[in-house]
Amino acid sequence: MSAEIICVGTEMLLGDILNSNAQFIAQQLAQLGIPHYYQTVVGDNPERLKQVIEIAISRAQILIFTGGLGPTPDDLTCETIADFFNVPLVERLEIIEDITQKFTQRGRVMTPSNRKQALIPQGAEILPNPIGTAPGIIWQPRPQVTIFTFPGVPSEMHRMWEETAVPFLKSQGWGKEIIYSRSLKFWGIGESALAEKVAPYFNLPNPTVAPYAGKGEVRLRISAKAASETAAEALISPIEKQIKEIAGLNYYGADHDTLASVVGQLLRTSKETLSVAESCTGGGLGQMLTEISGSSDYFWGGVISYDNSVKVGLLGVNPEDLDQFGAVSATVAEQMAVGVKTRLATTWGLSITGIAGPNGGTDTKPVGLVYIGLAGPKDEVASFEYRFGIMRGRTLIRHVSASTALDLLRRQLLTRKYN
Incomplete structure (x- = not known):
């Protein structure tokens, strides 16, 4: 048995609204151990919605709808579902009373259009909405077909799912097993290179291992199906350990870890401090660091030296080196x-200078050329050259530059070797 998520709303097809409901429901289904293989987004059109239902009931037994339960003419989910199964809509007095009471509490009078929300398919159970006016339904129109409907408002849908849908599904025998996942994160290695190293793990039946990549980072998701989170972790743990050993320093953290949080913890443990000097990233590196609560324990501040006069006046960069080598150079990054x-009297100094584009590149210094400088506690200093490429675009070059700088510091804090 599997579930299918069907999100109704033209606004999602147009890109006006991010479909966070599908993500929430998918995560919740995993916690209940309910597999789901398909998600569909369909506009506010009865005929297309019926086509979606026809396909969904051929491959899933639980259909979960969000959206289209409001009082306006384009809110057609319930009546379309009822029409598909050739069942009449009936007005439920208890729903009208609930909506009337909620309007009264808000000092308003229920409009005639809201009566539409009291119409549900004959034989369906009401799925109460504790905070909104649009109730959902739990309905089994055919054997082996269970339908849930929820409003599109995320806060309402979350409450209704947790308070009514989950208990119902558990009463039907779901929730005895869960699907638990851990996401391992890597920096400094490409998806294909990492995939080659861990290829045998992709064929495991339980737990399963799958790769993901984005914005310079690679992830491996390890998922296990078991009776409890503890049992799932026992399945995941040995695989996680083996993958970490294979990846070495390219592995930096798991789940909610970020490069900034990992670097911060290493600095806090060693009782060391950090300051940054940024040019092409324009404060992006400092932003990553200060997104971590408590980062003032180890991060003392930074300088956005976008103009060369700031590099010279505040950071002490030699103007002759700027003239000879240019702002985007190893020697300037080191200085x-x-x-x-x-200037800030910290243990570590980290710098970035580069060409983020789309303009400013030359044959010898193309867009995507970035230098990162690192100064250490014993007056060590080194620079690292990267060519991130023009095709990445300005925003991504800046993000990858800041992330790579953090990764360089992370590796240094772990190894105490400049390499």
């Missing part, structure tokens, strides 16, 4: 790192 470390 920026030393300069910010010295």
Whole structure:
């Protein structure tokens, strides 16, 4: 038995609204151990919605709808579902009373259009909405077919799912097994390179291993199906350990870890401090660091040295080196790192200078060329050259540059070796 998620609303097809409901329901289904293989987004059109239902009931036994339960003419989910199964809509007095009471509590009078929300397919059970006016339904129109409908408002849908849908599904025998996942995160290795190293793990039946990539980061999701989270973790743990050993320093964290949070913890543990000097990233590196609560324990501040006069005046970069080598160069990156470390009196100084594009590149210094400087506690200093490529685009080049800088510091904090 499997579930299918059907999200109704033209606004999602147009991209006006992010479909967060599908993500929430998918995560909840995994916690209940209910597999689901398909998600569909369909506009507010009865005929297309019927086509979606026809396909869904041929491959899933639980159909979960969100959206289309409001009082306006384009809210057609319930009546379309009823029409598909050739069942009449009936007005439920208890729904009208609930909507009337909620309007009264808000100092308003229920409009005639809201009576539409009291019409549900004959034989369906009401799925109460504790905070909104649009109730859902739980309905089994055919053997082996169970339908849930929810409003599209996420806060309402979440409450209705947790308070009514989950208990119902558990009463039907679901929830005895869960699907539990751990996401391992990697930086400094491409998806294909990592996939080759861990290829044998992709054929495991339980737990399963799957790769994902985006914005320079690679992830491996390890998912196990078991009777409890503890039992699932016992299945995941040995696989996780083996993959970490294979990946070495390219592995940096799991689940909610970020490069900034991992670096922060390493700095806090070693009682060391950090300052940053940024050019092409324009404060992006500092933003990543300060997104972590408590980062003031180890991050003391930074300088956005976008103009060369700031590099010279605040960071002490040699103007002759700027003239000879240019702002985007190894020597300037090193001087920026030393300069910010010295000015702010921190253990570490980290710098970024580069060409984020789309303009400003040359044959010798193309868009995507970035230098990262790192100055350490014993007056060590080093620079690292990267060519991220023009095709990545300005925003991504800046993001990858800041992330790579954090990764360089992470590796140094772990190994204490400049390499």
